[in-house]
Amino acid sequence: xxxxxxxxxxxxxxxxxxxxxxxxxxxxxxxxxxxxxxxxxxxxxxxxxxxxxxxxxxxxxxxxxxxxxxxxxxxxxxxxxxxxxxxxxxxxxxxxxxxxxxxxxxxxxxxxxxx
Amino acid sequence: xxxxxxxxxxxxxxxxxxxxxxxxxxxxxxxxxxxxxxxxxxxxxxxxxxxxxxxxxxxxxxxxxxxxxxxxxxxxxxxxxxxxxxxxxxxxxxxxxxxxxxxxxxxxxxxxxxxxx
Numbered sequence: 001x002x003x004x005x006x007x008x009x010x011x012x013x014x015x016x017x018x019x020x021x022x023x024x025x026x027x028x029x030x031x032x033x034x035x036x037x038x039x040x041x042x043x044x045x046x047x048x049x050x051x052x053x054x055x056x057x058x059x060x061x062x063x064x065x066x067x068x069x070x071x072x073x074x075x076x077x078x079x080x081x082x083x084x085x086x087x088x089x090x091x092x093x094x095x096x097x098x099x100x101x102x103x104x105x106x107x108x109x110x111x112x113x114x115x
Numbered sequence: 116x117x118x119x120x121x122x123x124x125x126x127x128x129x130x131x132x133x134x135x136x137x138x139x140x141x142x143x144x145x146x147x148x149x150x151x152x153x154x155x156x157x158x159x160x161x162x163x164x165x166x167x168x169x170x171x172x173x174x175x176x177x178x179x180x181x182x183x184x185x186x187x188x189x190x191x192x193x194x195x196x197x198x199x200x201x202x203x204x205x206x207x208x209x210x211x212x213x214x215x216x217x218x219x220x221x222x223x224x225x226x227x228x229x230x231x232x
Binding site: 034108 | 148157159163171203205207220221222223224225226228
């Protein structure tokens, strides 16, 4: 069964500190992996998209890494800000043309940045 | 370019009623996908429409249905509402076709918060 597991479920960090979120997946055949940021009560916003041949992608203070061999990804937030408080969702896409549901979502990691 | 819009933003219904939610995709996007998000289950895929045809479907009962119009706008209908249908319903639009890098990005709307009493 295609699954995406995220850890930790929640995280509290102090403003200015760094943190790393983890995503493990069993989706196959794999097409790409995305990280989304979702503020409370709003729709998710894409942070990064990586295909199997990419192992790192940055978007400002957000850096995502991908190890397609071990099927693991991480999202690193540098110098956290209060506005980083949100849920971060890892989403893995099946290869185009594969049968079934194309996207599998992780449960998300809720990050709270405190001053 | 305007983003994905969803209406209404909030809705309160009672058990047994039916509801229709609307989604207008980004101009030029032909694919609209619908998702249900609850605290316990996270984001779950409902179905995807592309060029007025349902292209993919998740594991939801037949009470959940949708359609897409020629202008790519999409509606989702839930009949015989149950308490467990209370959720944030999100739609996402995309071009519907992947480039050579396979990264057909989806853009989400703000969602419709449905409460079933």
